[in-house]
Amino acid sequence: MHATVADVIVASYAALQARTPGVHYVYGETGWAAGGSFKPHRTHQNGLSVDFFVPVRDAQGRSVPLPTSPLTRFGYDLEFDAEARHGEHRIDFPALAEHLYALHRATRAQGVGIARVIFDTAYLPALFATPRGPYLRQHLPFMKGKPWVRHDEHYHVDFALACRPDDRGPASGRTRTG
Numbered sequence: 617m618h619a620t621v622a623d624v625i626v627a628s629y630a631a632l633q634a635r636t637p638g639v640h641y642v643y644g645e646t647g648w649a650a651g652g653s654f655k656p657h658r659t660h661q662n663g664l665s666v667d668f669f670v671p672v673r674d675a676q677g678r679s680v681p682l683p684t685s686p687l688t689r690f691g692y693d694l695e696f697d698a699e700a701r702h703g704e705h706r707i708d709f710p711a712l713a714e715h716l717y718a719l720h721r722a723t724r725a726q727g728v729g730i731a732r733v734i735f736d737t738a739y740l741p742a743l744f745a746t747p748r749g750p751y752l753r754q755h756l757p758f759m760k761g762k763p764w765v766r767h768d769e770h771y772h773v774d775f776a777l778a779c780r781p782d783d784r785g786p787a788s789g790r791t792r793t794g
Contacts, residue, residue, distance in 0.1 A: 618663035621775050624726055625666065628718035635718070639711045640681040642669040644770050664731075664775045670696075671711035675704040679711065682769065694769040700739060702769070707739065712771070713748035719773060720755055731776035734759045 617625075625643070632641060644667030669682040682694070682705065700707040716733065723729050733756050735743070744753050752758075 617666060618775070618777065620726055620728055620777055621664060621666065624719065624722040624728070624775065627722040627725065628715065631718040631721065632715060636711060636714055639671055639679045639708070639714075641671055641711070641715055642681050642684065643667070644669050664777065665772065666775070667770045667772050668715065669770045671708040671715065672702075672705040673708050679708060680705070696736075696769060698738070700742060707742075709739075709742045710746045710748070713743055713746040713752055716752055716756060716771075716773075717748045720752075723775065728775060728777035730756055731774040732757050732759055732772075733774075734772040 629641065632639065669684065672680060672682050674680045694702050696702045696707060700709070720730060735758065737758075737760070740758060743749060
């Protein structure tokens with residue numbers, strides 16, 4: 617991923633550790649180190665797109681990592697129902713909202729932005745009903761249409777920043793594609 621995107625993610629997780637200790641957050645796919653086609657995604661090709669799995673709570677209300685294994689295509693084949701449940705797991709909307717808030721604040725601190733968030737539109741009312749909901753509704757551009765694949769077990773974030781086609785920092789060794 618683009619080095620600035622990596623910085624944003626690290627800063628957001630640091631903020632979450634301080635604000636929501638004990639909540640488990642799991643990131644998903646980003647892209648290839650050198651960029652390029654990343655099937656089956658149409659995005660994730662320039663280092664500016666990241667998938668994050670929904671934070672979940674188990675039947676006892678404990679925050680647990682979303683189960684990701686090869687049998688569920690590393691979590692992407694999990695299906696949540698209309699009540700945002702999958703088996704004993706339910707989506708933790710306040711934690712999800714806190715993560716999006718932390719991402720947005722970290723992008724602003726880096727002088728960049730968020731171009732788009734893709735999340736199942738059926739769950740947006742529950743997300744916007746959280747304490748961070750009004751902030752998210754005002755500051756984040758959620759996709760309004762229907763994506764080609766359901767985004768119920770994960771949310772996709774496209775980061776907005778200008779970059780050259782191949783901008784690798786040789787001194788830092790950090791990949792910059794974008």
